Amino acid sequence: MCGIAGVYSERFSAGEKVYYALFSLQHRGQESAGIAFYSDTLRYKKQMGLVSEVFTKEDLIPAKYSIGHVRYSTTGLSKLENAQPFVVKSKVGSIAVAHNGNLVNYAELRKELENEGSVFTSDSDSEIIAQLISKILLKSTDYIELFQELNSKLVGSHSCVLLINDKLLAYRDPLGFRPLCIGELEDGYVVCSESCAIDALEGKFIKDVEPGEAVIIENGDVEFVRFAKSQRRAVCIFEYIYFARPDSVIDGISVYRARTEMGKILAEESPVDADFVSAVPDSGITAAIGYATSSGLPYMECLIKNRYIGRTFIMPKQELRELLVRFKVNVIKENVIGRRIVLVDDSIVRATTSRRIVDMIRKAGAKEIHLRIGSPPILAPCYFGIDMKTREELVASKHSVEEIREIVGAESLRYLSLEGLITALKRLGGKEFCTACLTGRYPVAVPGELTEEG
Numbered sequence: 001m002c003g004i005a006g007v008y009s010e011r012f013s014a015g016e017k018v019y020y021a022l023f024s025l026q027h028r029g030q031e032s033a034g035i036a037f038y039s040d041t042l043r044y045k046k047q048m049g050l051v052s053e054v055f056t057k058e059d060l061i062p063a064k065y066s067i068g069h070v071r072y073s074t075t076g077l078s079k080l081e082n083a084q085p086f087v088v089k090s091k092v093g094s095i096a097v098a099h100n101g102n103l104v105n106y107a108e109l110r111k112e113l114e115n116e117g118s119v120f121t122s123d124s125d126s127e128i129i130a131q132l133i134s135k136i137l138l139k140s141t142d143y144i145e146l147f148q149e150l151n152s153k154l155v156g157s158h159s160c161v162l163l164i165n166d167k168l169l170a171y172r173d174p175l176g177f178r179p180l181c182i183g184e185l186e187d188g189y190v191v192c193s194e195s196c197a198i199d200a201l202e203g204k205f206i207k208d209v210e211p212g213e214a215v216i217i218e219n220g221d222v223e224f225v226r227f228a229k230s231q232r233r234a235v236c237i238f239e240y241i242y243f244a245r246p247d248s249v250i251d252g253i254s255v256y257r258a259r260t261e262m263g264k265i266l267a268e269e270s271p272v273d274a275d276f277v278s279a280v281p282d283s284g285i286t287a288a289i290g291y292a293t294s295s296g297l298p299y300m301e302c303l304i305k306n307r308y309i310g311r312t313f314i315m316p317k318q319e320l321r322e323l324l325v326r327f328k329v330n331v332i333k334e335n336v337i338g339r340r341i342v343l344v345d346d347s348i349v350r351a352t353t354s355r356r357i358v359d360m361i362r363k364a365g366a367k368e369i370h371l372r373i374g375s376p377p378i379l380a381p382c383y384f385g386i387d388m389k390t391r392e393e394l395v396a397s398k399h400s401v402e403e404i405r406e407i408v409g410a411e412s413l414r415y416l417s418l419e420g421l422i423t424a425l426k427r428l429g430g431k432e433f434c435t436a437c438l439t440g441r442y443p444v445a446v447p448g449e450l451t452e453e454g
């Protein structure tokens with residue numbers, strides 16, 4: 001995951017607008033933040049930390065063009081050198097890249113580029129894209145050719161916003177793993193990971209950037225170009241389950257409605273006799289409301305979140321994650337004493353959070369805790385931008401549902417079925433998704449893994 005945004009602003013407030021866009025995309029990455037500005041020359045600032053910690057008012061210099069990035073690491077360590085945007089200065093001018101995704105063929109591309117003389121300043125796969133762009137533009141400045149050549153070299157997920165001198169460009173890989181959309185502003189345009197950032201800028205949603213499509217914004221003119229045609233899409237299904245904000249709409253599907261449908265189907269598939277439905281906040285709330293609606297049980301809060309601590313799962317280190325869970329939520333004891341609770345969460349990755357939460361509710365006096373999960377078990381690693389790299393860290397890859405129930409200590413545990421999940425999204429017009437971490441079958445060739453074809 002990562003959040004990206006790019007703005008063109010007639011009134012030279014692109015940097016400020018990118019800042020606010022990143023603010024609303026903060027849930028997509030909390031390790032580092034960066035903004036590049038173009039106004040005669042390219043300048044940038046990036047640092048470790050949240051958007052609000054990294055930038056002061058003085059940093060947001062007047063600019064017509066700006067791009068920004070909030071990072072959560074997948075390839076490359078959590079350190080300043082890997083913060084984005086990546087900036088390359090070459091004979092074609094200055095190039096800044098903000099990338100959301102992960103390249104499967106990172107190592108071989110890097111070797112290839114190093115053999116050709118490229119020098120890298122980081123171990124992030126996103127720098128590969130910046131270096132490649134600079135090389136390709138030396139041969140031709142035709143942007144369709146640029147995107148076609150990039151696409152022929154990069155394997156994996158890559159939604160990007162780019163500043164190439166005084167042009168703002170954005171594109172989405174042909175499988176469309178990561179979301180990207182464009183909105184109109186009072187004095188320009190914004191391209192960003194999620195529509196919630198367009199709303200934050202009081203913009204008007206224009207469209208989702210289609211898989212294999214690029215946007216070129218220059219002097220107030222917007223051009224959409226198709227650089228690749230894909231046989232299918234592989235939009236990350238976890239955007240709908242967990243990553244995206246519920247007030248975003250991705251590829252025409254409201255994330256909120258998707259989660260409600262998932263909760264409804266979960267209730268149909270796995271009913272239970274209980275006193276009320278509750279949620280692990282925040283990401284389990286919408287599915288829990290769906291579950292309550294469908295089951296006829298009342299919805300009630302039993303956990304209150306400390307809103308000043310980031311999302312546990314996207315914190316990079318296990319020790320940090322463990323520590324934060326304890327401070328993250330607290331139980332409303334009055335609501336749980338002697339009660340039978342259906343507790344809904346969006347997913348289980350390592351089961352450490354679920355175990356601690358069930359334990360806290362139990363100690364507060366709950367009679368029964370029935371855990372219901374709004375996604376199928378996560379069985380396999382993600383190679384496309386989500387920090388689930390090895391089967392070792394995925395509890396469902398080593399344990400049965402009954403074993404996981406024992407680990408977390410709930411009276412019962414049920415997951416939404418894969419069919420149920422797909423049905424929920426199809427009801428809302430969804431078409432094709434990446435489900436690789438749920439099936440172990442990948443939409444592109446990944447060394448050592450099965451493809452969807454077998």
Ligand code: SF4
Pocket residue numbers: 177235236237238239381382383384385386434435436437438
């Ligand atoms: S493997 Fe899972 S998390 Fe990764 S892109 Fe596919 S659906 Fe999303």
